[in-house]
Amino acid sequence: MRIKANGLMSGATLGAVLVSVLTWVSPASALWSNASAKTSGSLNMAQMGKTFTPIKVGALIGVASGAGGSSYVSQFAGLGTVFYFDLANDSSVQAGLSGTLTATLNTGLVVVPAITVWRCASAWNTTLGTCATGATVVTGPHSWNSVPSFEWGTIASGSTHHIAVTTGIAAANIKLTASATPWPTRSGIDRSAG
Amino acid sequence: MSRKSNARSKARNKARAKAAANAISAVAPVVEACAATTGFGLRAYRVLSFGLGLSGMLLLGGGVLAAWTPSSAMTSGSYGAADVRVQAVDANGTTFSAGISNLLPGDYMYRYVDLTNSGTVSQGFTGSVSGTGTLVGALTVQIDTCSVSWSGNGTCSGSTSSLKAETSTASSVPFSFPTMAAAAVSHARFQFKLAANADQTTYQGTAATMTVNISGSSTVSGGQDRTAG
Numbered sequence: 096m097r098i099k100a101n102g103l104m105s106g107a108t109l110g111a112v113l114v115s116v117l118t119w120v121s122p123a124s125a126l127w128s129n130a131s132a133k134t135s136g137s138l139n140m141a142q143m144g145k146t147f148t149p150i151k152v153g154a155l156i157g158v159a160s161g162a163g164g165s166s167y168v169s170q171f172a173g174l175g176t177v178f179y180f181d182l183a184n185d186s187s188v189q190a191g192l193s194g195t196l197t198a199t200l201n202t203g204l205v206v207v208p209a210i211t212v213w214r215c216a217s218a219w220n221t222t223l224g225t226c227a228t229g230a231t232v233v234t235g236p237h238s239w240n241s242v243p244s245f246e247w248g249t250i251a252s253g254s255t256h257h258i259a260v261t262t263g264i265a266a267a268n269i270k271l272t273a274s275a276t277p278w279p280t281r282s283g284i285d286r287s288a289g
Numbered sequence: 290m291s292r293k294s295n296a297r298s299k300a301r302n303k304a305r306a307k308a309a310a311n312a313i314s315a316v317a318p319v320v321e322a323c324a325a326t327t328g329f330g331l332r333a334y335r336v337l338s339f340g341l342g343l344s345g346m347l348l349l350g351g352g353v354l355a356a357w358t359p360s361s362a363m364t365s366g367s368y369g370a371a372d373v374r375v376q377a378v379d380a381n382g383t384t385f386s387a388g389i390s391n392l393l394p395g396d397y398m399y400r401y402v403d404l405t406n407s408g409t410v411s412q413g414f415t416g417s418v419s420g421t422g423t424l425v426g427a428l429t430v431q432i433d434t435c436s437v438s439w440s441g442n443g444t445c446s447g448s449t450s451s452l453k454a455e456t457s458t459a460s461s462v463p464f465s466f467p468t469m470a471a472a473a474v475s476h477a478r479f480q481f482k483l484a485a486n487a488d489q490t491t492y493q494g495t496a497a498t499m500t501v502n503i504s505g506s507s508t509v510s511g512g513q514d515r516t517a518g
Protein backbone atom coordinates (compact mmCIF):
# COMPACT_ATOMS: atom_id res chain seq x y z
CA MET A 96 0.00 0.00 0.00
CA ARG A 97 1.34 3.33 -0.98
CA ILE A 98 0.67 6.20 1.40
CA LYS A 99 1.33 9.74 0.48
CA ALA A 100 3.52 11.96 2.58
CA ASN A 101 0.49 13.68 4.12
CA GLY A 102 -0.85 10.33 5.35
CA LEU A 103 -3.75 10.00 2.88
CA MET A 104 -4.01 7.13 0.44
CA SER A 105 -4.04 8.08 -3.17
CA GLY A 106 -7.24 7.40 -5.16
CA ALA A 107 -5.61 4.64 -7.15
CA THR A 108 -4.40 2.91 -4.01
CA LEU A 109 -7.80 3.15 -2.35
CA GLY A 110 -9.45 1.72 -5.46
CA ALA A 111 -7.04 -1.17 -5.56
CA VAL A 112 -7.82 -2.01 -1.96
CA LEU A 113 -11.56 -1.98 -2.60
CA VAL A 114 -11.24 -4.17 -5.67
CA SER A 115 -9.14 -6.59 -3.71
CA VAL A 116 -11.73 -6.82 -0.95
CA LEU A 117 -14.57 -7.38 -3.39
CA THR A 118 -12.63 -10.03 -5.25
CA TRP A 119 -12.23 -12.11 -2.16
CA VAL A 120 -15.67 -11.67 -0.68
CA SER A 121 -17.50 -12.92 -3.72
CA PRO A 122 -16.12 -16.49 -3.96
CA ALA A 123 -16.34 -16.98 -0.24
CA SER A 124 -20.13 -16.65 -0.33
CA ALA A 125 -20.71 -18.78 -3.44
CA LEU A 126 -22.49 -22.12 -3.21
CA TRP A 127 -21.05 -24.89 -5.31
CA SER A 128 -23.38 -27.02 -7.31
CA ASN A 129 -23.55 -29.97 -9.66
CA ALA A 130 -26.30 -31.49 -11.74
CA SER A 131 -27.56 -34.73 -13.21
CA ALA A 132 -30.22 -35.43 -15.82
CA LYS A 133 -32.36 -38.37 -16.89
CA THR A 134 -34.23 -38.49 -20.17
CA SER A 135 -36.94 -40.94 -21.03
CA GLY A 136 -37.36 -42.77 -24.27
CA SER A 137 -40.27 -41.90 -26.51
CA LEU A 138 -43.67 -42.26 -24.86
CA ASN A 139 -46.31 -42.86 -27.50
CA MET A 140 -50.05 -42.87 -27.28
CA ALA A 141 -51.89 -45.57 -29.18
CA GLN A 142 -53.70 -44.77 -32.40
CA MET A 143 -57.06 -46.22 -33.36
CA GLY A 144 -58.33 -46.95 -36.83
CA LYS A 145 -60.16 -49.36 -39.08
CA THR A 146 -60.77 -49.94 -42.77
CA PHE A 147 -63.62 -51.46 -44.73
CA THR A 148 -62.71 -53.19 -47.94
CA PRO A 149 -65.49 -54.27 -50.28
CA ILE A 150 -64.96 -57.76 -51.57
CA LYS A 151 -68.04 -58.64 -53.50
CA VAL A 152 -71.75 -58.53 -53.50
CA GLY A 153 -72.83 -62.11 -53.69
CA ALA A 154 -75.40 -61.79 -56.37
CA LEU A 155 -76.96 -64.32 -58.57
CA ILE A 156 -77.57 -61.73 -61.18
CA GLY A 157 -77.12 -58.03 -60.88
CA VAL A 158 -74.88 -55.00 -60.73
CA ALA A 159 -73.12 -53.88 -57.59
CA SER A 160 -71.40 -50.64 -56.74
CA GLY A 161 -69.92 -49.25 -53.58
CA ALA A 162 -66.89 -48.19 -51.69
CA GLY A 163 -65.02 -48.92 -48.52
CA GLY A 164 -62.75 -46.93 -46.33
CA SER A 165 -63.98 -45.65 -43.01
CA SER A 166 -67.39 -47.19 -43.73
CA TYR A 167 -68.95 -49.58 -46.13
CA VAL A 168 -71.56 -48.42 -48.60
CA SER A 169 -72.76 -50.71 -51.30
CA GLN A 170 -75.74 -50.89 -53.51
CA PHE A 171 -77.04 -53.80 -55.44
CA ALA A 172 -79.65 -53.88 -58.14
CA GLY A 173 -80.73 -57.29 -59.21
CA LEU A 174 -81.30 -60.69 -57.76
CA GLY A 175 -78.87 -61.34 -54.90
CA THR A 176 -78.66 -61.00 -51.19
CA VAL A 177 -75.15 -61.19 -49.76
CA PHE A 178 -72.65 -58.36 -49.26
CA TYR A 179 -69.06 -59.36 -48.60
CA PHE A 180 -66.44 -57.03 -47.18
CA ASP A 181 -63.44 -57.06 -44.90
CA LEU A 182 -63.08 -55.05 -41.76
CA ALA A 183 -59.49 -54.45 -40.65
CA ASN A 184 -58.28 -53.09 -37.35
CA ASP A 185 -55.71 -50.47 -38.26
CA SER A 186 -55.22 -49.50 -34.63
CA SER A 187 -51.82 -49.84 -33.02
CA VAL A 188 -53.48 -51.90 -30.29
CA GLN A 189 -56.06 -54.63 -30.09
CA ALA A 190 -59.49 -53.12 -30.45
CA GLY A 191 -63.08 -53.91 -30.05
CA LEU A 192 -65.21 -52.47 -32.81
CA SER A 193 -68.68 -51.19 -32.23
CA GLY A 194 -70.87 -51.18 -35.31
CA THR A 195 -73.97 -49.97 -36.93
CA LEU A 196 -75.64 -51.20 -40.05
CA THR A 197 -78.51 -49.86 -42.04
CA ALA A 198 -80.20 -51.28 -45.08
CA THR A 199 -82.38 -49.39 -47.44
CA LEU A 200 -84.73 -50.93 -49.89
CA ASN A 201 -84.99 -48.53 -52.73
CA THR A 202 -87.18 -50.54 -55.02
CA GLY A 203 -88.14 -54.11 -55.58
CA LEU A 204 -89.15 -57.05 -53.50
CA VAL A 205 -87.49 -58.68 -50.53
CA VAL A 206 -88.61 -62.20 -50.10
CA VAL A 207 -87.00 -62.82 -46.72
CA PRO A 208 -86.85 -59.41 -45.06
CA ALA A 209 -84.09 -59.98 -42.54
CA ILE A 210 -80.54 -58.75 -41.95
CA THR A 211 -77.88 -61.06 -40.55
CA VAL A 212 -74.19 -60.30 -40.12
CA TRP A 213 -71.71 -63.15 -40.38
CA ARG A 214 -68.03 -63.46 -39.66
CA CYS A 215 -65.49 -65.89 -41.07
CA ALA A 216 -62.00 -66.38 -39.73
CA SER A 217 -60.73 -66.88 -43.25
CA ALA A 218 -61.75 -65.33 -46.50
CA TRP A 219 -65.24 -66.16 -47.73
CA ASN A 220 -65.78 -68.21 -50.77
CA THR A 221 -67.86 -65.56 -52.45
CA THR A 222 -68.86 -67.85 -55.24
CA LEU A 223 -70.37 -70.50 -53.06
CA GLY A 224 -71.07 -68.27 -50.11
CA THR A 225 -69.23 -70.56 -47.74
CA CYS A 226 -66.67 -70.17 -44.97
CA ALA A 227 -64.00 -72.87 -44.83
CA THR A 228 -63.23 -72.25 -41.18
CA GLY A 229 -66.80 -72.03 -40.00
CA ALA A 230 -68.91 -68.89 -39.94
CA THR A 231 -70.29 -67.29 -36.84
CA VAL A 232 -73.17 -64.89 -36.46
CA VAL A 233 -72.20 -61.42 -35.39
CA THR A 234 -75.70 -60.11 -35.06
CA GLY A 235 -79.15 -60.83 -36.42
CA PRO A 236 -81.41 -61.61 -37.88
CA HIS A 237 -82.95 -58.17 -37.63
CA SER A 238 -85.69 -56.35 -39.39
CA TRP A 239 -84.76 -54.32 -42.41
CA ASN A 240 -85.13 -50.96 -40.83
CA SER A 241 -84.12 -51.68 -37.26
CA VAL A 242 -80.70 -53.21 -36.92
CA PRO A 243 -79.51 -52.35 -33.41
CA SER A 244 -75.95 -51.31 -32.62
CA PHE A 245 -73.72 -54.31 -32.28
CA GLU A 246 -70.09 -55.32 -31.88
CA TRP A 247 -68.11 -56.48 -34.80
CA GLY A 248 -65.91 -58.26 -32.32
CA THR A 249 -62.42 -57.92 -30.90
CA ILE A 250 -59.73 -57.69 -33.51
CA ALA A 251 -56.00 -57.79 -32.92
CA SER A 252 -53.94 -54.91 -34.22
CA GLY A 253 -53.48 -55.32 -37.96
CA SER A 254 -55.90 -58.23 -38.26
CA THR A 255 -59.03 -58.51 -40.37
CA HIS A 256 -62.51 -59.82 -39.92
CA HIS A 257 -64.18 -61.23 -42.99
CA ILE A 258 -67.81 -60.19 -43.01
CA ALA A 259 -70.86 -61.27 -44.92
CA VAL A 260 -74.26 -59.60 -44.61
CA THR A 261 -77.25 -61.50 -45.81
CA THR A 262 -80.33 -59.52 -46.65
CA GLY A 263 -82.71 -62.17 -47.69
CA ILE A 264 -83.63 -63.10 -51.17
CA ALA A 265 -84.39 -59.92 -52.99
CA ALA A 266 -85.05 -58.72 -56.42
CA ALA A 267 -84.52 -55.13 -55.57
CA ASN A 268 -82.26 -52.13 -55.33
CA ILE A 269 -80.72 -52.48 -51.90
CA LYS A 270 -78.31 -50.08 -50.25
CA LEU A 271 -76.29 -51.25 -47.29
CA THR A 272 -74.23 -48.97 -45.05
CA ALA A 273 -71.97 -50.23 -42.27
CA SER A 274 -69.73 -48.38 -39.85
CA ALA A 275 -67.37 -49.33 -37.07
CA THR A 276 -65.76 -47.54 -34.15
CA PRO A 277 -62.66 -49.08 -32.67
CA TRP A 278 -62.03 -48.80 -28.98
CA PRO A 279 -59.12 -50.11 -26.93
CA THR A 280 -59.91 -53.22 -25.01
CA ARG A 281 -57.94 -52.11 -21.99
CA SER A 282 -56.71 -48.96 -20.28
CA GLY A 283 -55.22 -47.71 -17.05
CA ILE A 284 -52.65 -50.40 -16.47
CA ASP A 285 -49.08 -50.37 -15.21
CA ARG A 286 -46.83 -50.09 -18.26
CA SER A 287 -43.54 -49.91 -16.37
CA ALA A 288 -42.32 -53.07 -18.05
CA GLY A 289 -43.07 -51.73 -21.52
CA MET B 290 55.65 -15.12 33.81
CA SER B 291 58.75 -17.25 34.17
CA ARG B 292 61.71 -17.05 31.92
CA LYS B 293 61.08 -20.56 30.75
CA SER B 294 57.57 -19.84 29.73
CA ASN B 295 58.65 -16.70 27.88
CA ALA B 296 61.08 -18.76 25.95
CA ARG B 297 58.34 -21.19 24.94
CA SER B 298 56.11 -18.35 23.87
CA LYS B 299 58.82 -16.81 21.74
CA ALA B 300 59.49 -20.14 20.13
CA ARG B 301 55.81 -20.56 19.36
CA ASN B 302 55.58 -17.08 17.81
CA LYS B 303 58.68 -17.73 15.82
CA ALA B 304 57.18 -20.89 14.43
CA ARG B 305 54.01 -19.05 13.49
CA ALA B 306 55.96 -16.33 11.75
CA LYS B 307 57.86 -18.92 9.84
CA ALA B 308 54.66 -20.61 8.73
CA ALA B 309 53.30 -17.27 7.56
CA ALA B 310 56.46 -16.56 5.64
CA ASN B 311 56.13 -19.94 3.99
CA ALA B 312 52.57 -19.14 3.02
CA ILE B 313 53.64 -15.85 1.49
CA SER B 314 56.45 -17.56 -0.32
CA ALA B 315 53.94 -20.05 -1.70
CA VAL B 316 51.72 -17.39 -3.23
CA ALA B 317 54.49 -14.93 -4.11
CA PRO B 318 55.18 -16.40 -7.56
CA VAL B 319 51.52 -16.13 -8.44
CA VAL B 320 51.28 -12.54 -7.26
CA GLU B 321 54.46 -11.63 -9.06
CA ALA B 322 53.13 -13.18 -12.22
CA CYS B 323 49.95 -11.17 -11.89
CA ALA B 324 51.96 -8.00 -11.29
CA ALA B 325 53.99 -8.68 -14.36
CA THR B 326 50.98 -9.30 -16.62
CA THR B 327 48.77 -6.55 -15.27
CA GLY B 328 51.41 -3.90 -14.62
CA PHE B 329 50.70 -3.99 -10.91
CA GLY B 330 53.39 -2.01 -9.11
CA LEU B 331 56.02 -3.48 -6.87
CA ARG B 332 54.81 -1.40 -3.96
CA ALA B 333 51.35 -2.75 -4.37
CA TYR B 334 52.78 -6.21 -4.51
CA ARG B 335 54.51 -5.69 -1.22
CA VAL B 336 51.39 -4.32 0.43
CA LEU B 337 49.48 -7.30 -0.81
CA SER B 338 52.13 -9.64 0.44
CA PHE B 339 51.96 -8.08 3.85
CA GLY B 340 48.21 -8.41 3.94
CA LEU B 341 48.35 -12.03 2.99
CA GLY B 342 50.89 -12.66 5.68
CA LEU B 343 48.74 -10.98 8.26
CA SER B 344 45.75 -12.98 7.20
CA GLY B 345 47.72 -16.14 7.45
CA MET B 346 48.69 -15.34 10.97
CA LEU B 347 45.16 -14.57 11.97
CA LEU B 348 43.97 -17.85 10.49
CA LEU B 349 46.61 -19.85 12.23
CA GLY B 350 46.44 -18.04 15.59
CA GLY B 351 42.81 -16.94 16.02
CA GLY B 352 40.72 -19.97 14.78
CA VAL B 353 37.46 -19.91 12.60
CA LEU B 354 34.57 -17.49 13.30
CA ALA B 355 31.20 -19.40 12.51
CA ALA B 356 27.71 -17.73 12.42
CA TRP B 357 25.00 -19.98 13.90
CA THR B 358 21.43 -19.58 12.43
CA PRO B 359 18.62 -21.46 14.19
CA SER B 360 15.54 -22.48 12.06
CA SER B 361 12.22 -24.29 12.43
CA ALA B 362 9.60 -25.60 9.95
CA MET B 363 5.84 -26.34 10.27
CA THR B 364 3.88 -28.31 7.67
CA SER B 365 0.10 -28.21 7.57
CA GLY B 366 -2.21 -31.13 7.11
CA SER B 367 -3.96 -31.47 3.76
CA TYR B 368 -6.50 -28.72 3.11
CA GLY B 369 -9.10 -30.19 0.76
CA ALA B 370 -11.67 -28.17 -1.11
CA ALA B 371 -15.21 -29.49 -0.93
CA ASP B 372 -16.46 -31.78 -3.69
CA VAL B 373 -20.02 -31.15 -4.79
CA ARG B 374 -21.47 -33.94 -6.92
CA VAL B 375 -24.74 -35.68 -7.57
CA GLN B 376 -25.34 -39.12 -9.01
CA ALA B 377 -28.66 -40.39 -10.29
CA VAL B 378 -28.85 -44.02 -11.35
CA ASP B 379 -31.68 -46.27 -12.47
CA ALA B 380 -33.05 -48.49 -9.76
CA ASN B 381 -35.50 -51.25 -9.05
CA GLY B 382 -35.17 -52.85 -12.44
CA THR B 383 -36.43 -49.91 -14.44
CA THR B 384 -34.56 -47.98 -17.08
CA PHE B 385 -35.36 -44.33 -17.33
CA SER B 386 -34.34 -44.09 -20.94
CA ALA B 387 -36.64 -46.90 -22.05
CA GLY B 388 -39.53 -45.74 -24.18
CA ILE B 389 -43.09 -47.05 -24.14
CA SER B 390 -45.47 -47.23 -27.07
CA ASN B 391 -49.23 -47.57 -27.37
CA LEU B 392 -50.11 -45.81 -24.16
CA LEU B 393 -53.82 -45.65 -23.60
CA PRO B 394 -55.73 -43.28 -21.35
CA GLY B 395 -55.07 -44.09 -17.73
CA ASP B 396 -51.90 -46.07 -18.45
CA TYR B 397 -49.00 -45.27 -16.19
CA MET B 398 -45.40 -46.28 -15.63
CA TYR B 399 -42.89 -46.06 -12.83
CA ARG B 400 -39.27 -45.08 -13.11
CA TYR B 401 -37.05 -45.49 -10.08
CA VAL B 402 -33.94 -43.41 -9.53
CA ASP B 403 -31.48 -43.54 -6.64
CA LEU B 404 -30.10 -40.09 -6.03
CA THR B 405 -26.75 -40.08 -4.24
CA ASN B 406 -24.99 -37.11 -2.78
CA SER B 407 -21.61 -38.20 -4.04
CA GLY B 408 -19.95 -35.02 -2.87
CA THR B 409 -18.15 -34.41 0.37
CA VAL B 410 -20.52 -31.87 1.90
CA SER B 411 -24.24 -31.66 2.59
CA GLN B 412 -26.32 -30.63 -0.36
CA GLY B 413 -29.84 -29.57 -1.13
CA PHE B 414 -31.28 -30.91 -4.36
CA THR B 415 -33.81 -29.28 -6.63
CA GLY B 416 -35.09 -30.57 -9.89
CA SER B 417 -37.58 -30.20 -12.66
CA VAL B 418 -39.53 -32.47 -14.96
CA SER B 419 -40.03 -31.17 -18.43
CA GLY B 420 -40.88 -32.70 -21.74
CA THR B 421 -41.00 -32.23 -25.45
CA GLY B 422 -43.63 -33.43 -27.88
CA THR B 423 -47.38 -33.08 -28.16
CA LEU B 424 -48.17 -35.75 -25.60
CA VAL B 425 -46.70 -33.73 -22.72
CA GLY B 426 -50.06 -31.99 -22.57
CA ALA B 427 -51.78 -35.22 -21.57
CA LEU B 428 -49.15 -36.62 -19.19
CA THR B 429 -48.85 -36.18 -15.47
CA VAL B 430 -45.99 -36.84 -13.09
CA GLN B 431 -45.97 -37.77 -9.43
CA ILE B 432 -42.79 -38.10 -7.36
CA ASP B 433 -42.38 -40.03 -4.13
CA THR B 434 -39.43 -41.21 -2.11
CA CYS B 435 -38.98 -44.24 0.08
CA SER B 436 -36.68 -44.28 3.10
CA VAL B 437 -35.34 -47.63 1.90
CA SER B 438 -35.02 -49.13 -1.54
CA TRP B 439 -38.32 -49.67 -3.30
CA SER B 440 -39.29 -53.28 -3.62
CA GLY B 441 -39.72 -54.96 -6.94
CA ASN B 442 -43.48 -54.64 -6.90
CA GLY B 443 -43.27 -50.93 -6.21
CA THR B 444 -44.09 -51.01 -2.53
CA CYS B 445 -42.09 -49.28 0.16
CA SER B 446 -41.29 -51.19 3.32
CA GLY B 447 -40.07 -48.01 4.97
CA SER B 448 -41.72 -44.64 5.01
CA THR B 449 -42.76 -42.72 1.92
CA SER B 450 -42.62 -39.01 1.32
CA SER B 451 -44.30 -37.08 -1.42
CA LEU B 452 -42.05 -34.74 -3.33
CA LYS B 453 -44.71 -33.79 -5.84
CA ALA B 454 -48.38 -34.65 -6.08
CA GLU B 455 -49.76 -35.64 -9.47
CA THR B 456 -49.16 -32.65 -11.73
CA SER B 457 -49.58 -32.04 -15.42
CA THR B 458 -46.40 -31.91 -17.43
CA ALA B 459 -47.84 -29.39 -19.84
CA SER B 460 -45.33 -27.02 -18.27
CA SER B 461 -42.12 -27.68 -16.35
CA VAL B 462 -42.74 -29.27 -12.95
CA PRO B 463 -40.34 -28.18 -10.19
CA PHE B 464 -39.56 -30.30 -7.14
CA SER B 465 -36.97 -30.49 -4.40
CA PHE B 466 -35.37 -33.07 -2.16
CA PRO B 467 -34.64 -32.51 1.51
CA THR B 468 -31.06 -31.71 2.39
CA MET B 469 -28.88 -34.78 2.11
CA ALA B 470 -25.63 -35.42 3.96
CA ALA B 471 -22.57 -36.48 2.03
CA ALA B 472 -22.94 -40.04 0.70
CA ALA B 473 -26.64 -40.14 1.58
CA VAL B 474 -29.03 -41.80 -0.88
CA SER B 475 -32.61 -40.90 -1.69
CA HIS B 476 -34.80 -43.51 -3.35
CA ALA B 477 -37.10 -41.68 -5.72
CA ARG B 478 -39.99 -43.00 -7.75
CA PHE B 479 -41.37 -41.12 -10.73
CA GLN B 480 -44.82 -42.05 -11.96
CA PHE B 481 -45.77 -40.85 -15.43
CA LYS B 482 -49.41 -41.24 -16.38
CA LEU B 483 -51.46 -40.62 -19.46
CA ALA B 484 -54.53 -38.80 -18.25
CA ALA B 485 -57.65 -40.92 -18.24
CA ASN B 486 -59.50 -38.15 -20.06
CA ALA B 487 -56.82 -37.62 -22.71
CA ASP B 488 -58.53 -36.40 -25.84
CA GLN B 489 -58.21 -38.96 -28.60
CA THR B 490 -58.47 -36.47 -31.43
CA THR B 491 -55.64 -34.36 -30.05
CA TYR B 492 -53.29 -36.95 -28.70
CA GLN B 493 -53.68 -40.33 -30.36
CA GLY B 494 -50.51 -41.36 -32.10
CA THR B 495 -48.51 -38.53 -30.57
CA ALA B 496 -45.36 -38.85 -28.48
CA ALA B 497 -43.38 -37.13 -25.78
CA THR B 498 -39.96 -37.38 -24.23
CA MET B 499 -39.57 -36.49 -20.59
CA THR B 500 -36.42 -35.20 -18.92
CA VAL B 501 -35.69 -34.98 -15.23
CA ASN B 502 -32.99 -32.53 -14.24
CA ILE B 503 -31.61 -32.66 -10.71
CA SER B 504 -29.19 -30.09 -9.38
CA GLY B 505 -27.33 -30.28 -6.09
CA SER B 506 -25.98 -27.30 -4.26
CA SER B 507 -23.89 -27.12 -1.12
CA THR B 508 -25.94 -25.92 1.81
CA VAL B 509 -23.21 -23.87 3.42
CA SER B 510 -21.04 -21.21 1.89
CA GLY B 511 -17.42 -20.39 2.46
CA GLY B 512 -16.08 -17.56 4.52
CA GLN B 513 -16.24 -19.57 7.74
CA ASP B 514 -13.64 -20.04 10.47
CA ARG B 515 -12.43 -23.59 9.88
CA THR B 516 -9.65 -23.47 12.44
CA ALA B 517 -11.23 -26.25 14.42
CA GLY B 518 -11.56 -28.42 11.36
